[in-house]
Amino acid sequence: MTVPTTGRRERKKAATRQKIADTALRLFLERGYGSVGIRDVAAEADVAVTTLFSHFASKEALVFERDDDFEQRLTQAATGRAPDEPLIPALRREIHALVRHCTAESAAPVWRMIEESPALREYEESMRLRHAQSLAEALAAATDVPQSVTACRTLARFVIDAYALAREATDPQAAVDEIFEMIEAAWQVTCPSVSGRQGPAGRGGPQPG
Amino acid sequence: MTVPTTGRRERKKAATRQKIADTALRLFLERGYGSVGIRDVAAEADVAVTTLFSHFASKEALVFERDDDFEQRLTQAATGRAPDEPLIPALRREIHALVRHCTAESAAPVWRMIEESPALREYEESMRLRHAQSLAEALAAATDVPQSVTACRTLARFVIDAYALAREATDPQAAVDEIFEMIEAAWQVTCPSVSGRQGPAGRGGPQPG
DNA sequence: ACGTTAACACTAACGGTTAGTGTTTTGGAA
């Protein structure tokens, strides 16, 4: 604890990382993802290839530099919601925000690039698998009711699916709502004893056991 | 149409393909997926590297040689079911069979190898995305009721998820049933007019439009 | 029998990634 978590060293490291990521994204957008090699990025960012790979695990990871945010926002929506807010609406709200964020015009060129590159699409899919696993663990820890592990994992997958499906729909926001109605119904079924599915709040202590 | 679909040429090609696949799987199981190079496989199968890649698009594809079967069985379960069999149970039955097939002891070494290799897991995931897209199209074409495109795509994803999730559950068969109860509820919600969700059969012509 | 087609082979390379090795910078301790 002798370090205030922001030494000069860490600042420099973060700066190098950021410089690499910015350079990479700029080159990718300028010349196309496939037409820019790792050696090009490293040279333009004025670092060695090995340095680049000490900051990013792969070429694709350069594009999804901020994916930690995604994961944290999602798990936060599950574990850090207000005590009277039901789970599914909280998740829906967060997915809404995330979809809105990545369908904004400012992000359009990046997402177009991703959609055009099979390698990037594949990488994103495997990223989502990790996100679903994190979310499943958060759900298992946060859920007020004793759903099974399988149910939590399933809900996590469905939520991630909602994000992916909504993005490729013609009306992403409407698609989120449509899919979340399905998810809500699926989740209701896993509740041991909830008679009416139209109650003013989904919570309210289903009995444990 | 003058060819009876089994000329000598096609037989030879199929034989070469099979020889490559068999050799690859044998070597992978003997020495480990990561420790066997493409050049090793090609040499052992007595073909050139370029020949190998004319039969298989990638190294990972050597392992999932039969994935067309998976796709066809799934779409067949959606489009080719008996006229009085409801959709969801038909899909559940097929997923049951597929899960049982790949959790059999004879397939255990292969699936252990897949689970241990990140590259293979990633490839399998992107394969499933393709399967989900095929299934979504089959659903849109086969469903008796006028569900939306988004609903069909969502159901397809959920079904593929069921397969993936069940396989990593402690009791795969039970997990299939548990997840399909969730899927059934999700699908009911998309039916325009089904008053009781406990009706004897989900089918029965909700009005179009 | 013959031209077309497609499978197959070979060499050489491209591009992402890693190993091995050494140098510089940084933060903290003596």
Added chain:
DNA sequence: TTCCAAAACACTAACCGTTAGTGTTAACGT
């Protein structure tokens, strides 16, 4: 202040999956 251990960084050279380019051979249809 001085010195040390750790970590970032650099460089070379390679590994490995994959593809391009170029031929050669064998099978199919006419």
